[in-house]
Amino acid sequence: MVKHLIDEQINLNLLTPEKTLFTGxxxxxxxxxxxxELGVLPKHAPFATTLRAGEVKIYHNDNVSDVFTISGGFAEIVNNKCEIVADGILL
Incomplete structure (x- = not known):
């Protein structure tokens, strides 16, 4: 990861229709x-995309801190925020 971005953060909300899975x-x-796969760093350009089934990997510094396997959904990145609405969680 680029060193000058380590101290910067992006606000992430990961939701399903039933509940909030992660916010922070x-x-x-x-x-x-x-x-x-799309990596979203702080100050990412505005972007929206549909999601396929796969893993959402959450990083704190250079380490993966959480992994959620989703069945698909939608993501929007705007104003240093990433909002993910997953269809569901796969076990």
Whole structure:
């Protein structure tokens, strides 16, 4: 990861129709976009995408702190916030 971005954070909300799975400040999140994995860092350009089934990986500094396996959904990145609405969680 780029060193000057380590101290910066992006606000992440990971939701399903039933509940909130994660909300908080993270250094990076990797999402399973339709075209492949997408890494979202602080100050990411505005972007929206549908999601395929796969893993949402949440990073604090250079370490993966949480992993959620989703069945698909939608993500929007705007104003240093990443909102993920997952169809459901896979076990």
């Amino acid at each position: 400040e993270v250094s990076m999140v990797v999402i399973p976009a339709e075209e492949g």
